[in-house]
Amino acid sequence: TTNIKQKLKNLSNELRQGQEDNDFIETDLQQWTQKLEELKKELHNPTTVAIQEDSTPLITKICIDCQDTPDVFERFCGNAQIKENGCLIVKDNSDGHTAIRGKNEYNIGRHKFCFRIEQLPP
Incomplete structure (x- = not known):
């Protein structure tokens, strides 16, 4: 019309x-x-309009199942030891840089890591 x-x-x-x-x-x-x-x-003589319904939705539902698998320490470079099944890193009292890597790889997104320094060298 x-x-x-x-x-x-x-x-x-x-x-x-x-x-x-x-x-x-x-x-x-x-x-x-x-x-x-x-x-x-x-x-x-109006135009005939036929409505056809498709059972397939226009926008399909996407579900993301994200399992919260805790990361553990896997590799390190420097003076440190991995203990307690990868949940603990112990660094000796020597000065210097120590790099520690987790087992999981993170390419994108935001990730939260919690850690605690229990003892600082005097």
Whole structure:
């Protein structure tokens, strides 16, 4: 109906413009009459609309099963020892840098690590 409404508005504007300008000929009248007949047919024979329902959703449900597996220490570089099945790192009292790596790999996202320093060298 919006399409028919727009067509009627356009035709009405054409007719008004022709009347105001007083500048139309017989072929213009024939075209306007033809457009009116076409609009009349559209009003009496509306377009058939069929709605088909698809059982497949447009947006599929995505489930992410994230198992919270605790990370354990696996490798280190420097003066340290891995103890308690990878849950504890013990660094000796020597100065220097020690690097410690976990078993899991993290490529993207945010990850939280909790650790505690129980004893600082004097």
